[in-house]
Amino acid sequence: MSLRLTLAVAALALTSPVAVFANPANQTDFEVDVPHSDLDLATPDGAARLDERVRTKIRQLCANGGRDGVSLRLERECRETALAATAPAIRVVIGNARLDRVRLAAQAPSSPAATPGA
Numbered sequence: 001m002s003l004r005l006t007l008a009v010a011a012l013a014l015t016s017p018v019a020v021f022a023n024p025a026n027q028t029d030f031e032v033d034v035p036h037s038d039l040d041l042a043t044p045d046g047a048a049r050l051d052e053r054v055r056t057k058i059r060q061l062c063a064n065g066g067r068d069g070v071s072l073r074l075e076r077e078c079r080e081t082a083l084a085a086t087a088p089a090i091r092v093v094i095g096n097a098r099l100d101r102v103r104l105a106a107q108a109p110s111s112p113a114a115t116p117g118a
Contacts, residue, residue, distance in 0.1 A: 004033055004089075032057050041097035054090060058082045 034053050039046040062078035064071050 004031055030061050032061065036093070041094045042101040046097075047094050050090065050094070054086055055083070058086070 034050070034057055036046075036050050036053070039049050041047055041050060058079050062075050062082060064075055066072070066075075
């Protein structure tokens, strides 16, 4: 499994999607898979690891290499916007993992004595 992130950033200067929509000719969409099949997202540790993977990808995609004030502000705005845009998808993936765990627990026999034929 992997989580697909779609990030909209400007092609010429990285900026938030709000500004990009004002000038759609400069818009570039990035779709990145963030693998998480090795994580147990029903646990706080697994959810934290997914969050860190997502933040790392966003930092990589939003990096523009500039060190002047404008470049740093644009990178920060890109990261903030991307995190806000991906937050709902992350919540859904984690929520589904927790729901699956509850469903499995409800279906599992509570003790060997409760299992017929045991």
